Amino acid sequence: MINMVEEEIDEVEETPVETFDVSYSCLRCGTSVLNSELSRLPEIKCICGFRVFTKDRPPVVKTVKAI
Template sequence: MAEENMESEIIEEPTETFEVLYSCLRCGTNVSNTELFRLPEIKCICGFRVFTKVRPPVVKTVKAI
């Protein structure tokens, strides 16, 4: 009985998750990572399986040495 309780504690999801948005390469639909992992297959609603990570519109500038 104690082993079952330990397994359920290990399986629990972390409380702090970061939302990452992915975009379908074919149709451009934005999907979060939690929605993708809920599905049995990583696939868009259009049936395409290739996603790109949506990056924030912040541009970083680095000074040259």
Template sequence: MAEENFDEEESTVETFDVNYSCLRCGTLVSNSELSRLPEIKCICGFRVFVKARPPVVKTVKAI
């Protein structure tokens, strides 16, 4: 019984999938794909990734 409850609690935890893009070629890679690989490297061989930003632009009014 205790094992069943533990399994249910693990499945209810939300994981957010963060997307990264390669700095050289711009290939989008998710965080889960990067964690599966033995080393953090793009298909082009470059090792620098940048967190992909959403296309929404925030505007702030001046005081």
């Protein structure tokens, strides 16, 4: 008979990495898709079949004063 020794394993809590959902839109049809949805697909392709996406940006214009 073999004696089994149970080792106590200290569980290390991992801090979750912050992921930001970036929104992309198809250049042909304009359909908005999140980055998490695109990463699940085997290839980056819109529902219309087009493979070119642009990153959606907020409509805020930054102005910088010249020196």
